[in-house]
Amino acid sequence: MIDATDKQILRLIQRDATLSLENIASKVDVSVNTCWRRVKHLEETGIISGRVAIVDPESVGLGQTVIVSIKTNNHSSEWLERFTEKTKNIPEVVEFYRMAGEVDYLLKIVVNTVADYDRVYKQIIADMEISDVSATFAMECIKNTTELPL
Amino acid sequence: MIDATDKQILRLIQRDATLSLENIASKVDVSVNTCWRRVKHLEETGIISGRVAIVDPESVGLGQTVIVSIKTNNHSSEWLERFTEKTKNIPEVVEFYRMAGEVDYLLKIVVNTVADYDRVYKQIIADMEISDVSATFAMECIKNTTELPL
DNA sequence: TGTGAAACACATATCTA
DNA sequence: TAGATATGTGTTTCACA
DSSP, rough: OOOHHHHHHHHHTTTTTTHHHHHHHHHHHHOHHHHHHHHHHHHTTTTTEEEEEOOOGGGTTOEOOOOOOOOOSSSOHHHHHHHHHHHHHHEEEEEEESSSSOSEEEEEEEEEEHHHHHHHHHHHHHOOSSSSSEEEEEEEEEEEEEOOOO | OOOOHHHHHHHHTTOOTTHHHHHHHHHHTSSSHHHHHHHHHHHHHHEEEEEEEETGGGTTOOEEEEEEEOOOSSHHHHHHHHHHHHHOOTTTTTEEEEEESSSSSSEEESSSHHHHHHHHHHHHHTTTOOSEEEEEEEEEEEOOOOOOOO
């Protein structure tokens, strides 16, 4: 369903989406036309889910990354639905996972200052039964990439 | 240094980088030329750090996200240098932070299976003094975006 | 800052193996 | 069915006013 050539194409454009079709085509050794068809197919099937510009967080005053672990004692589907809907719509929450093990949910939040985090924290816990929230602050971002290991 | 119009432009292209300059220009109400110059400036100054295609992890067999907490008892600069260099070059490690508090480092790893994670784990701990590694597996990804709250 | 023209890249039709 | 060739169209880039 996705062959070696497709993988090569993905590897290239997930690193740099400004590459022209001509350029990609020559690198993966197919015709421009074929390359275009393959890229189009990858887009239509959702394997390529979008093309975006990456903004440097520091430059726009969002240099503070906070990792938040959440435990709940309410495991009803009503609670879950309400919690996930509310939380994923907070723009500062950029990643949000339901976890196995001790912690029920894990969030990654980007803000400018600890005070800004506090505002987001209050938004998250408002009207929700949450048994434990623990935040840890990133001191340094060593790596943060959208490039998948293909 | 970065005004409201720049922010609007960033907001648009960090969501969808396929928008044409004409389209963006009309939305933020400046001329195509001005818009082009602003985008160029944002790129040159590194505020836009790149343009990438986002690949759907599930589609390429990388549906398992693992969050790894690492504690060390060796806080020498030699150790730190060696550890960060080695770890950030592992392609499965897509995020890597130095943290404040209990945990020293936090990694986000994308793999296909738990067995694949084990291989990455072995790579990370090889030849390194690490006092504690604890992995938690994501059951469900509820949100994962590159869009910053601007 | 705006205009316009050249360069470039994209999308598609048509043809071939 | 997949790839190659050819071409009209749209977009970007940049010089100049």
